[in-house]
Amino acid sequence: MKLQCDVEVVSRMLPSAVLSIGKHLDKTSQRCQVYLMICTAKDRAGSKYKLKDNIEKFFTWFVDEGKATVRLKEPAVDICLSKADANSLKNFLSAARLADRGGDSGSLPLSTLTPVRARDVEQPKKKLAIVSKKDYPLTSSFPYSLEQLQVSYCKLSRVDMRMLSLKALRKLDLSNNHIKKLPATIGDLSCLSELVLHNNHLEAFSEALCLSTLQRTLQLLDLSQNRLRSLPPRFLPAAGAGHLKLSKLRFLSAAHNQLSVLPADFRRLSLENLDFFGNPFVQPNPLDHAMRLSFPLALQEMASRAVADLRIPYGPHLIPAHLCRDLELAKTCDCGRACVGSYIKTAVSMNLHQVSHTVVLVDDMGGTDAPVQQHFCSLSCYSEFLDTSIQRGIR
Template identity: 55%
Template structure:
């Protein structure tokens, strides 16, 4: 029987001799077995510094088992001879309980033949070394082809490796918090990236991406992803579902071919740093005004001069029954799913536009562009456009002629 955990062996005689304790716990492997020619079961404690380990007899030698915090993976085995306390921590709870039960039976000397004993041999380095949490690869020749990535990785960087696709072995690293695949040749992202439940930072700078998968927007990344770098790719547009990544704090989209931003971008309530420099944006969506940013970079986008008096009409009077029903569902927040409504209607409702008055609209609306001061959404603004200053065109939607006339009245009053 073996147990991997952290161990600190403290002698109870040290304080009386005026000596200090053993220090903090270290990674160790505990084994229960019977040495050749010895009676009873022994405990072997192996560490990275002393892999052959220290042996302790258990038969009638356990003074007490402290198990108050066993549910936290902690316990202490107090031995009579030598007078030491073996402090265990960071152990698997179920394995620790089984191990302590075996220690108790070994102390009593009963049913020893039923115990799953192990050979008391020196531990392997991989069994006692601290799990590796960070790995950095910056060239193709260093990329592991014949061995797996350490299961305990939390930060993995694989840059300048000429990867044409995401290595599926990376997607088995369930503890991964930061994944850096910048400066490669990746064209597509597998939907299984969304299975990395702990992933907080994803860097895909300087690849060959042309799109961002809708499946990733609907994955567990919604609750974990905080930083995303898609700069220096070939992306023309992001899906509307992209705004479901509502934990995003930092988003980089520089040097792409973006012709528009998701019109529901205002839903990214945690977003604080946004960089969309050197793209092809003619305007910003109206919900952009809902953002609360600390830094915004829109340098190098060909913003168009707004024409607020020449709107684009998509309005049917009277409104269709579908439009009226859809607006009512959104307004009253009625629950819906694929079991109660056809899939295409669910998608339409998810993608419903928001009027300046706060109501929803699907296909019946008036669309126009106005200017807005970007200092209203960001403390720091980097912007160069045809109009000068820090103003940019905003694409607004109005769900009725009444809303549009009220908007024009307010707009004219502000001009005066």
């Protein structure tokens, strides 16, 4: 039984060590007993510690974080474990407890202790690039220590769930595959700052991802050359929100998709680089609108607008969950007030330099304007907008 993790014995660090629990012939008694063995790159033969009646205490407060300490009686050392898989660590400690109590070793899958292979104790791998289907690991797992992973040209139709256990991952490049949908659990990669999905078959970017930990960590998002027809409203800030959903996002590419218009609050982003080239953006016409305005306003709409405008705290413990969702998707009128389910919607032209320092041209004509949805809370706000648009057109 083996566990790969970082180990500290007393004050001596043993990075990338392999711990083993197995049988070893005791030369004194000439009997096989259960030992714990620590192997490193410098000592592949390993240091062995007897387990039966030799463990003074286990420290497992942080076992769910892959950390634990085993205190031995003889020699008097502390074996500190870290960066281990939590489930594997729990199983390993259970085996050590059983061995300490002199339990039936036959009930454990133990073999005779042997020196480890050099590749088992090599320095933790930080980067891995797989650019061919024949090189894709089908039976072996990805190194737990990876911070950068590229898997391209492997014809993946979905994200391999093994990738989602790489908690140290900072950059994930899945470009040039056949991925149609992203799992919501990709948001569990709490350190991810770069996500490259160039040239896949994505048809939607899930709203759930925008509410995951990605909203706090993601700095670069490449969605270019996919089949996206729209970006989710919650990709952007909700009305009245004091921060962006993807607050650290600085580089965004959605070039060569099927976008016809951008979400209403896109203008609130603050980017360094933006690329929307090759999308079939529509030419905005202020007179072309969708009327979803009711007369008079429903009481629920009036109350929801007041909550959004006054920034009154709310949550599922106070109001029904569907009302919370409606408020999170509230729109902002041109006048600055909120509208939830009752509004007039049209599209207006916006220069993308308003939200990004560098903008790749939207079309071959040298333009940097793109259509953005605009909502109006009342007929008077919409009429005022039309008057201003007409006056600009005359000028």
